[in-house]
Amino acid sequence: MSSRIPTLDITRFDSDRDAFVAELGAAYREWGFAGIRNHGIAQSQIDAAYGVFQNFFALPEQTKLKYHVPGSGGARGYTPFGVETAKDSKHFDLKEFWHIGREIPDDSKYRDVMPPNLWPDEVPGFREHGYGLYQALDKLGSRMLSALALHIGLPENWFADKTDSGNSILRPIHYPPITTDDVPNVRAGAHEDINLITLLVGASAAGLEVLSKKGEWVPFTSDADTIVVNIGDMLQRLTNHVYPSTTHRVTNPPGEEARKPRYSVPFFLHPNPDFLIDVLPYCVSAGNPSRYPQPITAQGYLEERLREIKLK
Template sequence: MSEIASVSIARPLSEVSEEIGRSFEEYGFAVIRDHGIPADLIAKAEDLSKAFFALPDEVKRAYHIPGGGGARGYTPFGTEKAKDASVHDLKEFWHVGRSLCEGHPLAEYMAPNLWPTEVAGFRETFEELYAAFETAGARVLEAIALHLGLPQDWFAKTVEDGNSVMRLLHYPPLTGADAEGAIRAAAHGDINTITLLLGAEEAGLELLTASGEWKAIEVPEGALVVNIGDMLDRLTNGKLRSTTHRVVNPRGEAAYRSRYSMPFFLHFRPDFTIETLESCVDPDSPHTRPEPISSHDFLMQRLREINLV
């Protein structure tokens, strides 16, 4: 069995697309280096994320939107749970989404952002980071397009003004009560197109291999972990795998300190129809493919399953 690819996307994509694509087909994951997100911007964002989560609970909860599906603002500890899980994950998080101009045709799908006034520079920093994530994600999608035999810019229109969400994640230090069957993030697959994750250097992120074994993901400092989401899995009829993964509780000293990370869930446009690519249809079983569905309808279906709607 080959290893999860660790690839620099500063190289010409024609040289790395097959290695990235092979890793996404086999594991659903790849490690992306030289992604172009500035190290000083990442460091500043990490500091501001920690500053927000250090605020008193009542201050953070003022930014929670009941019934909002967690799409914007704060989601308290113990709210989200993985599909089919019996207990909630041990995390709290903040969501930053796309800011659309008034009257934008897709505004009905995307609520306005919230910005905490207690943390100076929060809005400016995370709007800059959101844009940097989009640029890096577009580069990865270009590599995927080449691997699939599509024009390099094939995905550009599918994700233009997409409903992408950046999540600031805090896994608090564990307590004795956390041993009752819950883990920091239970086994799950991501809903979206691709996920780009910053802050996975600390041990805990694991994926489920095709043989049914949990495999830890080794990540160099500053690199992105990128994985395929259910929407792209559906588009490619399973050629690119949306792999089950989890964040396990650490042992020893690490259990008594917080863990932070910042995943960017890159989404198709809400009005994009997810319909199997012709190149991914099995010629021997042409009818064995999922039904077309809009990315918005698919998203809402899945949000209901994980207790956010």
């Protein structure tokens, strides 16, 4: 495979399933990343969501801080600039963000670890467009997991009842303009994602770079109609590194480009909080012995990682 991350057409999952699954699996084994086009989410829906998110980030700082919940690990609502720090990094990331989670009933067994959403009164349409995009990406993520399941010999619907109440997060991010040339921080330090898979919508602005197996940083600026989907640490652990969770970062642009804000909206697809992440026997072999003899729940793993990145 060349040093170009593949972009695949997901409609082939219906029209040419075996070939699509094989190509997708190969892309993830090599890169942990792929672009997905013809994903079925209308550009107008994406634009409407970006519009309300930008309107929120344009509010005065004191207004935004009304929606910050100290001690919550940023689980819902607003996390201000200068908090999240990539694991093992000296400097915090240059970003502020908001978290939208799954809407669940108050009597759900997961309510203690999945709090209700917060919605900013000051931004009309925030809930409608924000949660609408959440649901669209959740549905697309389920299709991606079906294809990945088939690739490693699992039934197509294996993930369905393990993610139907997943603690998944939609994270609108604002990277403010960089106004000084000697800033030691980067917009997002080199990191891996915590969850099963991440779907990044509207990431057409440059800056995302993926670390190849050869140790080279490969820029991945997708076309406007492409959603970037990458493997997270939970799926890497579940599949015993058959699917690698690849290190990536968001670099600071050069010159005048740095003076512009950047927005992106990743959707972090998580399993249900009580799902036990235990290495799949399908992914263990003489050449790939189990790396994780001790299973861990998705919630336990999440809390462990949130402490590492300074959110808890």
